Amino acid sequence: MYQIVVPVDDNVDRAVEQARHIIELPGDLAEVSITIAHAYRDTNRTNENHDEESPAVIAAIEHLRNAGLAVEQRELYVPVAEAILDLTADIEADAIVMGGRKRSPTGKALFGSVTQSVILDATVPVTVVGVE
Template identity: 65%
Template sequence: MYQIVVPVDDDVDRATAQAQYVLDLPTDDGAVHVTVAHAYHESATDDLPDEESPAVAATVQRLRDAGLSVEKREVYVPVAEGILDLVDELDADSVVMGGRKRSPAGKALFGSVTQSVILDSTVPVTVAAVHV
């Protein structure tokens, strides 16, 4: 089984781009398991929001509709560390991060979470861009 971690924030467009990247991979759908992770800014002991993030819901639905095996997980601050801990816990094969819309010069720069995951990950990290 090929395990992919897809950390999403609350931006539906970025999450959709991440899901689309996963769906475009040349794999046998039955051999792929996706864990959609959402970062909360509270600690693990704080109450979670009553409603699920729309980005999480959209990503999970899109991947499940395509026949992929999907689970949801929460990660906490520091977010990059939480993502990397999840990757290790799941023995994941890759991570698909979401890229922000940026100017041509800004495309070489990533947000701090994305940059930390790229630099510290032991597995390949893909940054899926939002197409405008």
């Protein structure tokens, strides 16, 4: 089974684009398993204690399941990039498909870039898909 980690933020368009990218991958989708990961800023949340699901997570899961893919969901916490990489290692994922967004160099320097950190530190291939 080919395992892909899909970190999703709260942007529905990016999450759907990530799902579409996976659905369009060549090969047998029956051999692909997806783990949707969503980061929360509240470090006191637990997997059993979430009041409301992110619409982006719901949209991504719906697109992937409608295409016949096996989908699992995990919650992540800060620091997000480290949590994505830890999850990838824990489940022995084969790839990461991230959503990208445009940020200025200054914005990246001031606020950091989860995508950039994952790309630089990942031990598996990382694909970044974006929405124009």
